[in-house]
Amino acid sequence: xxRERRQAKADYRKHxxxxxxxxxxxxxxxxxxxxxxxxKNDTVVEIGTGKGHLTETLCKKAGSVYxxxxxxxxxxxxxxxxxxxxxxxxxxxxxxxxxxxxxDDYKVFANIPYFITTQIIDKLTNGTKAxxxxxxxxxxxxxxxxxxxxxxxxxxxLLKVNWEMKIRYHFRREDFHPAPSVDSVLVHFRKxxxxxxxxxxxxxxxxFIDHAMKYAICGKRGLLxxxxxxxxxxxxxxxxAHEDGLTLYVQWLCLFRxxxxxxxxxxx
Numbered sequence: 001x002x003r004e005r006r007q008a009k010a011d012y013r014k015h016x017x018x019x020x021x022x023x024x025x026x027x028x029x030x031x032x033x034x035x036x037x038x039x040k041n042d043t044v045v046e047i048g049t050g051k052g053h054l055t056e057t058l059c060k061k062a063g064s065v066y067x068x069x070x071x072x073x074x075x076x077x078x079x080x081x082x083x084x085x086x087x088x089x090x091x092x093x094x095x096x097x098x099x100x101x102x103x104d105d106y107k108v109f110a111n112i113p114y115f116i117t118t119q120i121i122d123k124l125t126n127g128t129k130a131x132x133x134x135x136x137x138x139x140x141x142x143x144x145x146x147x148x149x150x151x152x153x154x155x156x157x158l159l160k161v162n163w164e165m166k167i168r169y170h171f172r173r174e175d176f177h178p179a180p181s182v183d184s185v186l187v188h189f190r191k192x193x194x195x196x197x198x199x200x201x202x203x204x205x206x207x208f209i210d211h212a213m214k215y216a217i218c219g220k221r222g223l224l225x226x227x228x229x230x231x232x233x234x235x236x237x238x239x240x241a242h243e244d245g246l247t248l249y250v251q252w253l254c255l256f257r258x259x260x261x262x263x264x265x266x267x268x
Contacts (some may be wrong), residue, residue, distance in 0.1 A: 020113055021176035021184075022050050023137075028175060029057040032186055035168050036135050038062050038107060045131070047095045047110035047120060052078040054111055059085040062107075068095045095120070102129050111137040114182070118155075121146065125163060125189070134189035135168070139180075143167060143187045152249060154209050160249045161197050161205065164190045196253060201260075208256050217241070223259050232258035 023029055033054075038044055044062040049055050049069035055078065058065045068091045069075040075092040082088055091098065096119055100106075108131045112120050117138050124134055147165045148156030159165065169186035173179040197205055208223065215221035218229050229241055236254045 020048065020050055021111070021178060021180045022053065023111060023171075023175055024051065024053050024177060025175065026053070026057070029054055032135075032137075032169050033057050033061055033109065035186065036061075036107075036109060036188070037133065038109065043101065043104060043106040045100065045106055045108045045110075047108070047112050049078045049090060050074060050111070052081050054109070055082060055088065056085070058109055059088050063087060065089070066091065068093060068098050070094050096123060100124075100127055100129065100131075105132050107131050108134040108136070110135070114139045114142070114180070117142050121159075121189075125159060130162075130191055132191050136187050136189070137171070137184055138187060140167075140170075140183040140185045143185050146187070148249065152252065154206075154213055157209055157249060157252055158202075158206060159189075161202055162192055162195045164192060166190075204260065205253075205256050208259060209252065217255060224255060224262075228258060228262070229255060 038058070038061050040061075040063045042062045043064045043066070044058050046055055046058060046065060046067040049067040051074065055065065055067045058067075059082070064087045065085075066089050067078070069078060070093060072092060075090060079090050082090070096116065100123075108124060110120075117136075120136070124131060144150075145153060146156055146159060147167075148160070166188050167185045168188045171184040171186070173181075173183070176184070195202070211223060218224045218226045224232075232254055233240060233251060236250075238251055238254055239248065241251060241255075
């Protein structure tokens, strides 16, 4: 069993290393980091040091940089290559096990391994102290799913309670070495100063969405009637719900609040 665990860990690390696609153009790196609001007052966490090209650009822009690299060989090479940057702290380890800052504000900028995109976003957005801003280079299709395009998902709806998301840059495949087999984008996640829902409301919203995704928002097992849906959206000045499912985050919020109000009135 112990041997199997060691093998699984080795396979995971190899998969991480093999899934990395590097950007080495200083001009491009300067351009995409320049799209952020990172400055000398900021602490930045990077996921995957790799060859250190992005790390170096971040060191020139930020006040301090914490860069986490799982590959021991790449870590050692980067430590030598980037030794002149006194504002850099290199960490050799798995980012998914890395303890994020819990006291001071920080930001994240990274070219991440695509196969653990969901785990990375979950860790960054659900932690005790989330970053104020996140810039991630990721697969375009995944980015669109997190943003709820073309249709909202449970993940996209829950993210939107606390985060605003926008694609800031579209890459060419030849921008990377080796070139990935998918299209890539730079996505900015900006933490909302005031979440759309309180913590207790968030938990209730999650249950509301889960039920609606399984059984539809209205109907035999729905939480609202068709009339309640139509009236709530009309009173809020929102478009009528689509027959193939609700596609707008604001519609979901509106109907959730309608459902809460009805529950309070009925004493449910």
